[in-house]
Amino acid sequence: MSETKELLDPQQVQTARAWVAAARDIFVLTGAGISAESGVPTFRDALTGLWARYDPEELASAAAYRRHPGMVWKWYQHRREMVAAAQPNPGHAALAELAGRKTLTLVTQNVDGLHQRAGSQDVVELHGSLFADKWLDGCGRCDIATAVPGEPPRCGTCGAMLRPGVVWFGEDLPRVARFRAEQAAQHCDLCLVVGTSGLVYPAAALPGIAKDEGARVIVINPQPSALDETADLVLRAPAGACLPLLVRQDGA
Numbered sequence: 001m002s003e004t005k006e007l008l009d010p011q012q013v014q015t016a017r018a019w020v021a022a023a024r025d026i027f028v029l030t031g032a033g034i035s036a037e038s039g040v041p042t043f044r045d046a047l048t049g050l051w052a053r054y055d056p057e058e059l060a061s062a063a064a065y066r067r068h069p070g071m072v073w074k075w076y077q078h079r080r081e082m083v084a085a086a087q088p089n090p091g092h093a094a095l096a097e098l099a100g101r102k103t104l105t106l107v108t109q110n111v112d113g114l115h116q117r118a119g120s121q122d123v124v125e126l127h128g129s130l131f132a133d134k135w136l137d138g139c140g141r142c143d144i145a146t147a148v149p150g151e152p153p154r155c156g157t158c159g160a161m162l163r164p165g166v167v168w169f170g171e172d173l174p175r176v177a178r179f180r181a182e183q184a185a186q187h188c189d190l191c192l193v194v195g196t197s198g199l200v201y202p203a204a205a206l207p208g209i210a211k212d213e214g215a216r217v218i219v220i221n222p223q224p225s226a227l228d229e230t231a232d233l234v235l236r237a238p239a240g241a242c243l244p245l246l247v248r249q250d251g252a
């Protein structure tokens with residue numbers, strides 16, 4: 001935290017703190033970067049070892065799953081184990097604390113469940129969850145209790161494959177989650193964009209919607225991102241070190 005404080009311009013932090021304090025309705029969009037300090041590789045770094053030679057967009061798709069079910073299933077099992085062993089970090093905790101005293105809608109592209117484990121309620125998961133499997137082209141009577149064990153497990157009735165409950169590239173986002181995220185973007189007066197490269201749509205369009213509706217936009221990311229130009233303020237710092245500075249109440 002100390003080196004980050006040196007990195008950050010005190011004036012920028014003061015401005016961001018004032019905007020957070022004055023905000024009536026906060027919309028937060030997080031990406032893989034907020035989990036980086038928990039030791040969870042960001043989406044594009046997750047491909048180590050066997051999967052290093054694949055482009056993530058090629059692996060996180062129904063087509064890839066149909067082509068290589070065993071390999072993709074094992075990649076998700078590996079990510080589930082990694083996330084289960086991780087702990088939420090001060091960035092997750094700061095957002096959970098802020099929601100306790102501000103009207104705040106937390107929308108995440110992440111599938112790791114770390115916001116919920118940090119105490120955030122009612123998290124809008126735009127891209128689903130690593131921990132909510134479902135059936136791929138199931139018969140409607142598929143039941144995990146009678147599934148044929150394997151990698152992946154298959155329905156004992158129709159042979160359909162169990163699949164991770166995440167949104168793959170080329171799949172629509174969950175309708176309710178997308179609606180709630182768009183509403184939050186349209187009605188907020190402050191948008192915090194934390195730990196995302198801003199490359200994946202339609203999630204990446206949300207801060208622009210907030211901006212067009214007159215909200216202030218703060219980007220928190222140690223690296224440049226595609227959303228920097230939408231921002232009114234860019235805090236070039238890790239989320240786990242920066243968010244507690246913005247959220248901490250005076251005198252705390």
Ligand code: BV8
Pocket residue numbers: 030031032033034036037042043044045057060109110111127166167168169170171172173194195196197198199200201202220221222223224225237238239240
């Ligand atoms: C769809 C689940 C309709 C799976 C994921 C325009 C409109 C609509 C669609 C499209 C469009 N253009 C293109 C598309 C298609 C596509 C898309 O966006 N492609 C991109 C690559 C161009 N979108 C879709 O397919 C979406 N579906 O729109 O349906 C449709 C249907 C058919 C055809 C067209 C449209 C579905 C997208 C969802 C894909 N699923 N995840 C899984 O996890 O396995 S996306 C995946 O990327 C993760 O969810 C991840 O969160 C997300 C975004 O990445 P980031 O979170 O930003 O992570 P990344 O690694 O990129 O960056 C991390 C950042 O953190 C970096 O900037 C880094 O600097 C920063 N960082 C690092 N450390 C820290 C930090 N920040 C703060 N603190 C730190 N310590």
